[in-house]
Amino acid sequence: MPHVYILECSDGSYYVGSTWDLEARLQQHASGKGAKYTSRRLPVTLRWTQATDSIAEAYAWEKKIQGWSRRKREALMRGDWEAIQQASQRRGGRPPA
Template sequence: MPWFLYMLECADGSVYTGIAIDVAARFAQHASGTGARYTRSRKPVQVLAQFEFADRARASSAEYWVKRLTPREKRALAAGVRTLESVLPPPPPPPPETAAEAAPETAAPE
């Protein structure tokens, strides 16, 4: 089941970032005052952007990095001026090959 990172514009001009399975339902919770404490006093106005991830762990990791952006950087990300890949750390390099994997197979003499 996919998870989404979403960014909301709030009435005070701030940008809230969160994760959810259903962004529309989560926005409704924020709008009704039953979402995060942050949005209870800053009333969300609209969903600025949402990004799909394969699982909760990846969405949560992306949320960690996006929350560290300035409001201007978050708006650039939401507008497509910045890519999500430019915000996230690069993926770890693949593990080095072991000697057994690197050696070509040889045929036994007949």
């Protein structure tokens, strides 16, 4: 089943990815063979995951979340939808167009 996921790296940064097989992908990351970014920041810890209906949907979520701020990613991991909405507002309090 396709998933989108967020890993926390040893340096405190976040890595966002998507995969068909979450368990296998996590093993790849843990062994240093998952991605160049995570291989230099081991160990990594799974902080959030969401199953999707298709790999295309998982990939779309991955790209969307990669563009988010740290604050917004952390709100997502907490399931704090109000904070996600607040983090989405432009400076000056106007919602994005």
